[in-house]
Amino acid sequence: MRYDCLSIAGHPVVETPNLDELARTGVRFDRAYSATPTCVPARAAIFTGQSQKSHGRVGYQDCVPWNYEHTMPGEFAKAGYHTQCVGKMHVYPARNLMGFHNVVLHDGYLHHNRNKYSIPVREHYDEVDDYLHWLRQQVPGADLTDLGLDCNSSTVARPWHLPEKLHPTNWVVTESIDFLRRRDPDKPFFLWMSFVRPHSPLDPPQAYLDLYKDIEIPEPPVGDWALQSDPDLDGLSPYTSKGLVPKRRLQNAMAAYYALITHIDHQIGRFMQVLAEYGERNNTVILFTSDHGELMGDHHLFRKSLPYEGSARVPFIVNDPGNRLSLGTGKVVQEVVEMRDIMPTLLDAAGVAIPGSVDGGSVLKLAASSTEEGSGNAAWRSYLHGEHTQGMQSNHWLTDGKEKYIWFSQTGEEQFFLLTDDPQELHNAARDQAYQERMDYWRSVLIQELEGREEGYSDGKQLFVGRKPVTVLSHMRNG
Structure with a gap:
């Protein structure tokens, strides 16, 4: 889900009443990013609280085992919480619990689980996916491909063909509600509701x-x-x-993308209602975000992995209905936050110790009612380094939320955007004489960030173009 697809953020079309309410009564972080904006590396940051340099996944690669000593659900479990994930995990092996007591899994269509010869030993998709097994009990012979849409069909859309209650989005909430019924009442709980949509296939209910x-x-x-x-x-x-997508096809895809977001919003409203019925709404801290965005035609680009706002910038809302954390109501925070900040934030909210392996920080001080909106926080990070391997489009980028510098490692192309004045990144100011000093500054920051990296991008004095990108860093491959 892109950062701007919230009514409360000023989107001219999208309807998100329940997310708007979470933001209206909570705190919205307007400059939230996914430093490695695809599913696998972004989720590594969520699970570990680490930067991509630490967790080792700097691009998208399936079938690399997930072996991390400290994970968010694992720390909650050790602290006495009953932990549960419903929906998408996207780890390997697929049934790796990652510290959860239980996982009810639906990763969506993953090619390595479906394609017979993609890896020597594969996990059979109808054995690892709980949603598909459940769906076939409701509709014998059903499959994830029945609509003719691929998980990367970014411009093709059509309505969901079965009753709405069978849609994966509804299923995630239904199973999450069932967890409220089955949980250990003597323990606090940590629940991760993880929706596959609005990632394609673009298949909203009619x-x-x-x-x-x-x-x-x-x-x-x-x-x-x-x-x-x-x-x-x-x-x-x-x-x-x-590419240049036919206008009608693109308009239909955008409509379906927005429809999937509203569908999720309504299902979140459904869960919040049941949470209140169980008497837990005012005793629960809620964090809503996305692992990456979707370009959806911005600059004639689609999908994710690129450093532009539609791909890398995401919604990020923290809500505390019981007001136990003294958060600012309706506050909008401008400091740059990232996926690595989720783990320390939630552990901090629960009073659980944050492991020393965590690179991120708790955003609760930024969100506190005592902190003036827009005042800035000198102790917070001054910029974020993001990156993603993507063939000739492999990229590194830096942003402080006001400016963004991009370097394409295989071509040496540079881009520079003044986000404060040009939030849609319409003008590349990299060659504008007025901004050469800023370009020099950001380039020097990236040179220091990449010094010592195994790819050889930097020697601490300059950037080297054309060095072979590595999707998984060696300490992760060997770990």
Whole structure:
């Protein structure tokens, strides 16, 4: 889910009443990012509280074992919490508990679990996926591919074909509600409700698609640096990551994407209602976020992994209905936060010790009612380093929430955006004479960030172009 798909954030189309209420009565972090914006490395940051340099996953690669000494659910379990995940984990092996007492799993369609010859020993998808097993009990012979949509069909959409209660989004909430019934009442609980959507396939129930089908949807922003032609007709591919997509197809995809978000929003409202019925709403701290965004046509780009706002910037809301943490009500925080901050934040909220392996920080001080909005916090990070291996588009980027510097490691191309004045990244100011000093500054920061990395990107004095990207760092591969 992209950062801007919230009514309360000013989106002109998307309806998110329940998330708006969490933000209105809680704290919204307006500059939240996923430093490695795809599912696998982003979830490593969530699970461990570590930067990508520490957890070792700097790009997307399946089938690398997850062996971490300290994990968020593991620390909660050691502290006496009953821990449960429902939905997407995206770890390996798929049934790795990662510290949870129990996982009710639905990772969605993962190619390495479906393609017979993708790895020597594969986990059979209908053995590891709890949702698919449950769905086939309701609809014999059903499969994740019945709609003809692939998990990376970023521009193709159609309505969900079965009753809404069978949709994976509803299933996550149904199973989460069942956890409230089955949990140990003598223990506090940690529950991770993890939705696959609005990641493609773009398959909202018809009622939600109807909310957007007749609305004029604004076209995506296209910067002066973006591709303006599509000689290879990449935009016609359903799996495209770039290209000029036919207007009607793109509008339908955007409508379905927004519909999936509203669907999730309503199901979160359903869970909040039941949480209150169980008497736990005012005793529960809630954190809502996403592991990455979706470009959805911005600059004629699609999917994720790139450093632009639509891909790397995400929603991030902390809500404390019982007001035990003295958070600012309706507060909007501008400091840059990241996936690595989730683990220390929730452990801090619960009074659980934060392991020394954690790189992130608790955002609760930023969110406190005693901290003035927009005042800044000198003790907080001054910038974020993000990156992702992606072939010729492998990239590193730095942002303080006001400016963003991007370096493409295989070509040496640089981009610079003044986010305060140009939030949609419409103008690449990298060659503007007025900003050469800022470019020099950010480049020097990246040189220091990458010094000593095994890829050889930097010797501490300069950046080296064309060094082979490594998706999983050696200390993780060997760990």
